[in-house]
Amino acid sequence: MSTIKTERRNLTKSNAHYKEAVKHLPLGVSSNFRFWGEKETVFVKRGKGARLWDLDGNEYIDYRLGYGPAILGHCNDEVDAAVREAQSTGTVYAxxxxxxxxxxxxxxxxxxAADLVRFSNSGTEAVMAALRLARGYTGKDNYVTFEGSYHGLFDATMWTADPESMKDQSRDPVLISYGQGIPxxxxxxxxxVPYNDANRLEDVLKQHHDSIAAVLIEPILGNCxxxxxxxxxxxxVRELCTKYNVLMVVDEVKTGFRVGKGGAQALYGIEADIFTVAKAMANGYPIAAIGGKEEIMRKYGKGVAHGGTYTAQAMSLAAAEKTLTILRDTDAFERINAYGKAMQEGMHKVLSRRGIPHSFTGHYSMSGLFFSAQAPTTYRNWKLSDYTFYDTMAGILIDMGVMCEPDSREPWFISAAHDEACLTETLSKFEQAVDLTLDELSDGGDHEGDNKLMPGISG
Ligand SMILES: Cc1ncc(COP(=O)(O)O)c(C=O)c1O
Incomplete structure (x- = not known):
């Protein structure tokens, strides 16, 4: 039995703010997924670098980074200065x-893969625009997605395999919408189709390619x-799309400018017909882009609609220019990867010493920690696994000031601002949290700060 005890952190001000906020905003927040419970919802005062502070002054090392965008850390001085400068020339002129x-x-x-580029304001908007472009270019309406993927909050992609129906793995899961209001x-x-299963994809393409415009794929399942x-x-997937005359749309909203300069496409040595990028491209300022092959992209304006009042808005463009230049010209990616690797090695030591089976998924810059010797390769595998250990441990870590994602489906994001001090502190707290989790689970008790399991959506 461990002798370490962690006090539940003080959330008095966040709790009071929640009571006021809920009078004005449904669930007291601006995204359903920011509501963690009446007593657990955190309201942020400010962030700087790899850290953030809540209304009660609790300090956290941030591994959520707003679901990925803050690749250089919160309030990066150079990016913010570029934004301020842009402000003086105005924002939107149509x-x-x-x-x-x-x-x-x-x-x-x-x-x-980008012969040409168009801008949007968010990942959702960019993927919507990419799908419309694929349909406009091919003249076909249908599309293929993969189980466990997430492409934003729009009707076409808000469908998921029903976790309940996955208990019987001999059958394909039932597809359900992410909620009401989706026709x-x-x-x-x-x-x-199941992720990482090219045969199943080919079965569909072979039969239905005449009506399929696009295969929409996340190269790394950033929400699973x-x-x-x-x-x-x-x-x-690349070869099958070419073979069956279907466009490959690679959704790099999370992986773009995060897993490396050329995104996941460079990592895997593939080129999309159309791709989307968003989160890391402007260090948190709202902007996204659609890139693709010239012949396809030229359909914008020649039959396919695209635009929007705020597209290519000056401050987000200034943030993107500075962020991308820093990412291109400095060793930011190397440092992010080195940190992610060192963190995994440190966690591996802690868990191995205690004989706890575990594995890591994803990329050093956005990785999942998994409590079984074999990492899942599909959404179906993930569902079969036991994520109680992760969920319990995450609640304890957050109480200790390590702001990881409470839902085991979201990766831990690293920024270029995570430094040696963050690493040492994280690993020390991780070790304590693992022991406390072992205690908790052997007691069969609940940690007071447990967070509710939320749907695997980062929006
Ligand atoms: C792969 C992917 N596509 C699209 C989106 C939607 O982006 P946004 O939240 O900016 O609309 C997300 C968000 O997490 C994502 O991870």
Whole structure:
């Protein structure tokens, strides 16, 4: 039995703020997924670098980074200065600017599949625009997605394998929508196939390619433990799309400018027909981009609609220019990867010493920690696993000031601002949290700070 005890942190001000907030905002927040319970919902005062502080002054090392965007750390001085400078020339004019060409060139330089680029405001918007482009270009309406993927809060992709129906793994799971308000009619437009299973994809494409515009794929399942594509799988997806005359749309909203300069496409040596990037491209300022092959992208304006009042808004462009330049010209990616590797090695030592089976998924910059010797390779495998240990431990870590994701499906994100001090503190607290979790679970008791398991959505 461990003798360490952790006090539940003081959330008096956050709790009081929740009571006020809920009078004005449903669930007291601006995204359903920020509500962690009446007593657990955290309200942030400020962030700097790899740390953030809540209303009660609790300090956390942040491994959520706003679900990924803060790749250089919160309030990066250079990015923020560029944004302030841009502010003096105005925000939106419903006209083009020079800056959008500068950023388009930067994206093209870093991501070779981009012959041309268009901007959006969020990941959701970019994926919607990419899907519309694929449909407009091919003249086909249907599409394929993969189990466990997440592509944003829009009707076409808000469908998931029902966890309940996955208990019997001999049958395909039942597909359900992420909630109410999503028309059942949409279900007729797509097929959802198991991740990392090229044979199942080919079965669908062989039969239905005449009506399928696109295969929409996340190269790493950023909302399902960071399960990565097997290299042979994603290359097969590329080949199958070409073979069956279907566009490969790679959703790099999370992986783009995070797993490396060229995103996951460079990592796997593939090129999309169309891809999307968002989160890490502007260190938290709202902007996204769609990139792709010239012939396809030129359909924008020649039959396919795209636009929006705030697209390529000046401050987000300025943030993107500075962020992408830093990512291109400095050793930020190397430092992020080195940190992620050292953190995994440290956690591995702690867990191995205690004989706790575990594995890591994803990429050093966005990795999942998994409590079984074999990491899951599909959403179906994940569902079969026991995630009680993770969920208990995450609640304890958050109480101790390590802001990891309470849902085991979300990866831990690393920024270039995570430093040696963060690493030492994280590993020391991780060791204590593991022992406390072992105690908790052997007692069969509940840790007071447990967070509710939320749906695997980062929006
Ligand atoms: C792969 C992927 N696509 C799209 C989105 C939606 O992006 P946003 O939340 O900016 O709308 C997300 C968000 O987490 C994502 O992870």
């Amino acid at each position: 006209l083009g600017t020079e800056k959008e060409v500068t950023i388009a060139k930067l994206i093209k330089e870093m991501m070779p 059942k009619l949409v279900r007729q437009l797509f097929w959802q 433990c960071g399960i990565p594509s097997k290299p042979e799988f994603i290359r097969a």
